[in-house]
Amino acid sequence: MEGISRKDDYLPKKISETTIKYGPNPGRSVTFSMQDKMLDEYYTIRNWDSDGKPSTEKLAELDLTAVAKNLGYLV
Numbered sequence: 001m002e003g004i005s006r007k008d009d010y011l012p013k014k015i016s017e018t019t020i021k022y023g024p025n026p027g028r029s030v031t032f033s034m035q036d037k038m039l040d041e042y043y044t045i046r047n048w049d050s051d052g053k054p055s056t057e058k059l060a061e062l063d064l065t066a067v068a069k070n071l072g073y074l075v
Helices: 032-046 056-061 065-070
Strands: none
Touching: 056 065
16 A cells, blocks of 8 residues: 555665675675565465565455455455
């Protein structure tokens, strides 16, 4: 309802373009494709669509049919 979508769920470039210096994965970074895959998995687990919005079924499960109507979902 507030216009937040998948584009808002990615790490900032400053973080995602930085190479890890310490810990178990030195020299690696979290790439855009890695984040994309993680978001797909997260959205699937949450029963959201590919843009990060709850599905009609999820809203009904949470008894939020009024929200679904406001979002323009068919309920």
